[in-house]
Amino acid sequence: MAKKILIPKNHPRYCSLVIREKLVDGFENGLVAREGLIAHGRGESFDYLLGEKTIYPALKAIDAASALFILAEHPIISINGNTAALCAKEISQLNQSLEKCSIEINLFYHTKTREKLIASELQKYGVKKILGIDSSKKTTIPELESNRRNVDSEGIFKSDVVFIPLEDGDRAIALKKMNKKIITVDLNPLSRTSIASDISIVDNIVRAVPQLIKCVEHHKKNTTKKELKKIISSFNNEESLSDSLNILKSSRMLTKT
Numbered sequence: 001m002a003k004k005i006l007i008p009k010n011h012p013r014y015c016s017l018v019i020r021e022k023l024v025d026g027f028e029n030g031l032v033a034r035e036g037l038i039a040h041g042r043g044e045s046f047d048y049l050l051g052e053k054t055i056y057p058a059l060k061a062i063d064a065a066s067a068l069f070i071l072a073e074h075p076i077i078s079i080n081g082n083t084a085a086l087c088a089k090e091i092s093q094l095n096q097s098l099e100k101c102s103i104e105i106n107l108f109y110h111t112k113t114r115e116k117l118i119a120s121e122l123q124k125y126g127v128k129k130i131l132g133i134d135s136s137k138k139t140t141i142p143e144l145e146s147n148r149r150n151v152d153s154e155g156i157f158k159s160d161v162v163f164i165p166l167e168d169g170d171r172a173i174a175l176k177k178m179n180k181k182i183i184t185v186d187l188n189p190l191s192r193t194s195i196a197s198d199i200s201i202v203d204n205i206v207r208a209v210p211q212l213i214k215c216v217e218h219h220k221k222n223t224t225k226k227e228l229k230k231i232i233s234s235f236n237n238e239e240s241l242s243d244s245l246n247i248l249k250s251s252r253m254l255t256k257t
Ligand code: PTJ
Pocket: 032, 033, 035, 036, 037, 039, 040, 041, 042, 043, 044, 046, 080, 081, 082, 086, 106, 107, 108, 109, 110, 165, 166, 167, 168, 169, 185, 186, 187, 188, 191, 203, 204, 205, 206
């Protein structure tokens, strides 16, 4: 295991460097695929342009996502290696906030070992029921070639709302074809996942999930079903992605040079 370096708190990229360390730890502990480190680099470059802040289209998307989650009959959170390394604790809190929700492990670079390690990471934070690990319950998503096609018949397969943070585009498109409502978190507003999803939260997952929990808790206490439906119907993903892209284009990082 590599020797830990001290990241000074006053470093201008402190938060970003702490997130990197979590990914590296996740890789060294076997949760994250090698390719996950590269995928993180892509996300990080967008976050740099966003000024590492949650932008207003993301806040609106989070609001709509929380409403969709609350109204869902069979909501499910699909978790991969990067998500587990960055926010297993917050994902388990979100799962607890949503009474009908379940968590399913779904890996692009699937190995049984990573699956087990991710399951025990979730168990550390109190998740009791984890789907996607019992091979007798596995079924497949039609028209999908990657390992992501293998899903739990009682989880993603029968869900009505699927949360697929940090995902590859093929499965998002395949799940849409199965008439599921898709929520994603993806820092890249141009990704196929962002475009294919019903609600795309263009934000870093480490900021988006805690905000999502806050929103769910708020709406559970204060918002009627009718109001929740209104929040969902007034959200337009295409507009939201276009707003996010405009913010990226006018990034303070770009205007500095
Ligand atoms: O754990 P596995 O085997 O399931 O593999 C997971 C990865 C992430 C490696 C796999 O799904 C993959 O290769 O994903 P992609 O196709 O690289 O897509 C990941 C997307 O997430 C990209 O659009 C990134 O910009 C985005 N992303 C990366 N890190 C973050 C992020 N979005 C939000 N927050 C992040 N921290």
